[in-house]
Amino acid sequence: MKLDAQIPAGPIEKKWDSHKFNLKLVNPNNRRKYDVLIVGSGLAGASAAASLGELGYNVKVFTLHDSPRRAHSIAAQGGINAAKNYTNDGDSVWRLFHDTVKGGDYRAREANVYRLAQISNQIIDHCAAIGVPFGRDYSGLLANRSFGGAQVSRTFYTRGQTGQQLLLGAYSAMMRQVAAGTVTVLPRREMVDVVVKNGQARGLTVRNLLTGELESHSGHAVLLCTGGYANVFYLSTNAATCNVSAAWAAYKRGAGFANPCFTQIHPTCIPRSGEHQSKLTLMSESLRNDGRIWVPKAKGDKRPANDIPEAERDYFLERRYPAFGNLVPRDIASRAAKTVVDTGFGTGPTGQSVYLDFRDSIKRKGIENIRGEYGNLFDMYYQITDENGYKAPMRIYPAPHYTMGGLWVDYNLMTTVPGLFAMGEANFSDHGANRLGASALMQGLADGFFIAPSTVSGYLAAGKFEAVSSGDKEFTDSSRQVQERINRLLSVKGKKTPSELHRQLGNVMWNDVGMGRTEATLKKALKKIPEIREEFWNNIAVSGADKDFNQTLEKAMKVADFMEFAELFVKDALERKESCGGHFREESCTPEGEAKRDDAGFSHAAVWEYQGEGKEAALHKEALSFEHIKMAERSYK
Amino acid sequence: MTKSKHFCVIVRVWRQAGPQEPGRMVSHKVQDVSPDMSFLEMLDILNDDLLKKGETPIAFESDCREGICGCCGLVVNGDVHGPDEHSTVCQLHMRRFKDGDVITVEPWRVKSFPVLKDLVVDRSSFDRLIAAGGFISVNTGAAQDANAIPIEKDKAEEAMDAAACIGCGACVVSCPNGAAMLFVGAKISQLALLPQGGPERAARALNMVQAMDKEGFGNCTNEYECEAVCPKDVKVANIARMNREFLLANLFSKR
Amino acid sequence: MDITFLKRLATTSIGRKALMAVSGLLLGGFMLVHLAENLLLFKGEAAYNGWVDLLASNPVTPLLEIGLLLIFIAHIITGVWVRVEDFLNAPSGYEARNWQGGRTIGSATMLYTAAAVLSYLTYHMLTFRFVDHSMGFYQMVTGAFRSRAFVVVYIAGSAALALHLSHGMQSAFQTLGLNHPKYTPLIKIGGILVAVLMTGFALISVYYLLGIDLKAAEAGYQVVIIR
Known part of the structure; x- marks a missing residue:
């Protein structure tokens, strides 16, 4: 596998512009002759479909939901970053670039991140123009708030529903193209394989979830906008259908998988309440702007929170990180919470949570203002826990939330398979080892609205394409292989449900590969995962028919992929002996217990290549060089 | 606890x-x-x-x-x-x-x-309604600076209230007549309240309402069951705004 | 000539409802005028008959009557059309189904109160409009009001009308797009007020049924309500 990042030459500020100029174009009249297949309709998928449709390509969008508007981008709450500097607090493209590289703990590609920061401003302009009702000041101009890991206010928002509004904006832009006839949406279709012919991605095998039929679709380029794989932990803030299957299928067809172990554990989630728990709910980290995080100073202090006097509270983030306080980046906040819980200071009935307290800000700002800013989050908390966050501190605990790792892509967002692109959370490119708050929405839309139209066009214009049809051997082979796997799942007729086995896998992942990882736990996980996988294939219960609407089968197919993927995840974590960003190797830390990077050994993206079933994946490295940002210890003290 | x-x-x-x-x-x-x-x-x-x-x-x-x-x-x-x-x-x-x-x-x-x-229904009609006009026709890259058009805070908030719709369809289900007025009203309202939606306002109201009728959704008898169940508390004032938008567009636009 | 807009008015859900709302508001207005006319009964036979004669001799009156009839027909057609569609479209087949807070008795019974009002109206027309008026209008009306059976029907009719308007008046404003946080609460109160006023028809008839006018005359009082 050759990893050529295709980073354009020239000064970093000019790279994207000169690259766009150098990319070939497709004549407007010829565009409709190109079929572009997009998998996923979240921010990246919907915006790519909209922008490519606007150009006149013939776009097909596949979503496993009943409607493209359901994609999990919808659940992002807090906001979207842009370097507008509307608040005059010293922000700039350079600073956003700098913060993102630093926030990612120097494990992202500089050129990609700089482009992201550049495009950030256009995203806000475009989204305002297509009717996203951003929050505004009394002046009528756009409002901003600050977010974890930044010292400027650069986050644009629509209440606590920014992901929803941006997704609906992208969705509406895509539906406009549906009306115009350039985009066709195929809902309730799950991608099960990428079809590669003559070394190019030329199509997809998808399962029609209503009928169970396998369908072949051919095209000139394939865009995977299929999100992240945090559900490998079973409990995460992701939606139930979030999966690794699409990326995993691409990996098995030759796409390199980069940094699978880079996972973000989000600090402000509602703690789990029992075994039955099917998902964890995140509350926007904007809560950390006004909420103070603490635990009792005494171990095992079981008094109600309000009875614990000020002097006996440990505001551990403010204590350890005086400069950023409660606004340290997510990985640091999460780990700090884990540390206090692991050492016995945790709160609540399970001891697995810390307090997030609004007492002081309610005193300072008044309850009405707090309600105005965070009311929906307090309501959500009440609905789930039956506890009133205005009267007593809320309880929070970290949960897997976002995956920085993903399919390796070059500067064009193309994977190692020509014609196969990966965008949004599905790729690995911009966030390094840790993503800053309000940057996921920015990246998804940057990829779809602004990068895809140039780079996908460039690929189509330069490429040579043989005629393909769904009757070709590659297509029929793909369908046959998928069908065999489905038959195998149905034939086991075992005793354990997909959820049970998924939970088993998730427990291993969370306990041994979660917020803190050691060589010992990782090796333990590497032993346990194949055992669970074996149990899966010997004892999975899937009822019902294949050619039917069969949700159990859908779930089992996803879990089967997690079972394989988890092993690669752990291998990657084991291989990366340093601590960086969301990846914390307990062996690699400073005397104060902070994460310690090893730039000499690990300043690279680890890219894994599939070698065939039962064979060890091969590791390749894309060296990362930092010419514009000086690598330093990431300090938020 | x-x-x-x-x-x-x-x-x-x-x-x-x-x-x-x-x-x-x-x-x-x-x-x-x-x-x-x-x-x-x-x-x-x-x-x-x-x-x-x-x-x-x-x-x-x-x-x-x-x-x-x-x-x-x-x-x-x-x-x-x-x-x-x-x-x-x-x-x-x-x-x-x-x-x-x-x-x-x-x-x-x-x-x-x-x-x-079992409990799964087909709500694809909602997507067709949005395709009938629930968008603003600005091509990617064509926009001016986002702060070039100030929008009164109250207006923006009102647009957001309408935009909060999650497209679950509860309004249709709760309606004694199976009407989609709250869903369509919310989208028409959101885009009518924002100046960006201005140029297509009349066409949008006419097209979306007619698409809604074509899909076989019922009439509004103003019983407000939809508002009572809406998970996002979208208000029936949006239905009134849609009615106004539609009637004005029908009587006074050139379409 | 492009008459698409007229077609849209008649065939779209919102267009039809708007026609229904406008016709409903006009009919509501008519009912208020009618109530005022009925109050003239209190002023005595001469005043009442004088007003009716004035109306009858006015050449515009038949035109107004035709207009009123057309408005009625428009209201009925649009109403029935909307309701038939809704009936066919209504969610059905639930084992359990509750209304969750929007519905009122008035809104739930619009079709029934409409049918009741229409039946009552037919009876009213047969009793007062298409009969021999030679005895004089005042005698005819008060005479009818002294019949217990008639008053029972009359009370039922006005009650149905009141219920119909309790939903209909504010609903018409909503349908025409007139909803504003400042005015809608007032409109709702106004709608209820108009509905309550409709019971005035019943009260007047009860007044005559109980013979209060006769007793008052015996006692030497003259009821003067309108000067």
């Missing part, structure tokens, strides 16, 4: 094998229900039980389980999205029920949302 006792409920649920198949209500006992469990987690447990017994689990839709994706939607004991006000059924928790309760669970029964299987 008290550790509450687990209990047992009877779920009477609609089973229907396919769109053309007849359906019926079937009762299942669910044991070991925790009050902290969500309603859908209770159904998960039931489904796992059914699966272990070799039976077909109950098909129902949900995804984010935090009330924003709009996937879930059930009629629980006769209530659209269950008994809690302004919330989705995924946010309903079992602490609302007690030991021995019989809970009826039915799919959304409206002509425009045909049942596909």
Whole structure:
């Protein structure tokens, strides 16, 4: 596998512009002759479909939901970053670039991140123009708030529903193209394989979830906008259908998988309440702007929170990180919470949570203002826990939330398979080892609205394409292989449900590969995962028919992929002996217990290549060089 | 925070094998229900039980389980999205029920949302409504600076109130006439309130309303059941605004 | 000539409802005028008959009557059309289904109150409009009001009308797009007020049924309400 990042030459500020100029174009009249297949309709998928449709390509969008508007981008709450500097607090493209590289703990590609920061401003302009009702000041101009890991206010928002509004904006832009006839949406279709012919991605095998039929679709380029794989932990803030299957299928067809172990554990989630728990709910980290995080100073202090006097509270983030306080980046906040819980200071009935307290800000700002800013989050908390966050501190605990790792892509967002692109959370490119708050929405839309139209066009214009049809051997082979796997799942007729086995896998992942990882736990996980996988294939219960609407089968197919993927995840974590960003190797830390990077050994993206079933994946490295940002210890003290 | 006792409920649920198949209500006992469990987690447990017994689990839709994706939607004991006000059924928790309760669970029964299987219905008509005009026609890259058009804060907030719609379809289901007025009204309102939506205002109102009629949604008799159940508390004032937009467009635009 | 807009008015859900709302508001206005006319009964036979004669001799009156009839027909057609569609479209087949807070008795019974009002109206026309008026209008009306059976029907009719308007008046404003946080609460109160006023028809008839006018005359009082 050759990893050529295709980073354009020239000064970093000019790279994207000169690259766009150098990319070939497709004549407007010829565009409709190109079929572009997009998998996923979240921010990246919907915006790519909209922008490519606007150009006149013939776009097909596949979503496993009943409607493209359901994609999990919808659940992002807090906001979207842009370097507008509307608040005059010293922000700039350079600073956003700098913060993102630093926030990612120097494990992202500089050129990609700089482009992201550049495009950030256009995203806000475009989204305002297509009717996203951003929050505004009394002046009528756009409002901003600050977010974890930044010292400027650069986050644009629509209440606590920014992901929803941006997704609906992208969705509406895509539906406009549906009306115009350039985009066709195929809902309730799950991608099960990428079809590669003559070394190019030329199509997809998808399962029609209503009928169970396998369908072949051919095209000139394939865009995977299929999100992240945090559900490998079973409990995460992701939606139930979030999966690794699409990326995993691409990996098995030759796409390199980069940094699978880079996972973000989000600090402000509602703690789990029992075994039955099917998902964890995140509350926007904007809560950390006004909420103070603490635990009792005494171990095992079981008094109600309000009875614990000020002097006996440990505001551990403010204590350890005086400069950023409660606004340290997510990985640091999460780990700090884990540390206090692991050492016995945790709160609540399970001891697995810390307090997030609004007492002081309610005193300072008044309850009405707090309600105005965070009311929906307090309501959500009440609905789930039956506890009133205005009267007593809320309880929070970290949960897997976002995956920085993903399919390796070059500067064009193309994977190692020509014609196969990966965008949004599905790729690995911009966030390094840790993503800053309000940057996921920015990246998804940057990829779809602004990068895809140039780079996908460039690929189509330069490429040579043989005629393909769904009757070709590659297509029929793909369908046959998928069908065999489905038959195998149905034939086991075992005793354990997909959820049970998924939970088993998730427990291993969370306990041994979660917020803190050691060589010992990782090796333990590497032993346990194949055992669970074996149990899966010997004892999975899937009822019902294949050619039917069969949700159990859908779930089992996803879990089967997690079972394989988890092993690669752990291998990657084991291989990366340093601590960086969301990846914390307990062996690699400073005397104060902070994460310690090893730039000499690990300043690279680890890219894994599939070698065939039962064979060890091969590791390749894309060296990362930092010419514009000086690598330093990431300090938020 | 008290550790509450687990209990047992009877779920009477609609089973229907396919769109053309007849359906019926079937009762299942669910044991070991925790009050902290969500309603859908209770159904998960039931489904796992059914699966272990070799039976077909109950098909129902949900995804984010935090009330924003709009996937879930059930009629629980006769209530659209269950008994809690302004919330989705995924946010309903079992602490609302007690030991021995019989809970009826039915799919959304409206002509425009045909049942596909068990509790899953087809809401694709909503996408067609948006394609009929629920957008602003600005091509990517064509926009001016976002602050070039100031928008009165109250207006922006009102647009956001309308935009909060999650497209779950509860408004249609709760409506005695199966109307989609709140859904369409919310979108027309959002884009009519924002100056960016101005140029297409008349066309949008005319096209979306006619598309809505074509899809076979019912008429509005202003009973406001939709507002009462809407998980995002979208107001019927949006329906009035749609009516106004439509009538003005019909009488005074050139279309 | 492009008459698409007229077609849209008649065939779209919102257009039809708007026609229904406008016709409903006009009919509501007519009912208020009618109530005022009825109050003239209190002023005595001469005043009442004088007003009716004035109306009858006015050449514009038949035109107004035709207009009123057309408005009625428009209201009925649009109403029935909307309701038939809704009936066919209504969600059905639930084992359990509750209304969750929007519905009122008035809104739930619009079709029934409409049918009741229409039946009552037919009876009213047969009793007062298409009969021999030679005895004089005042005698005819008060005479009818002294019949217990008639008053029972009359009370039922006005009650149905009141219920119909309790939903209909504010609903018409909403349908025409007139909803504003400042004015809608007032409109709702106004709608209820108009509905309550409709019971005035019943009260007047009861007044005559109980013979209060006769007793008052015996006692030497003259009821003067309108000067």
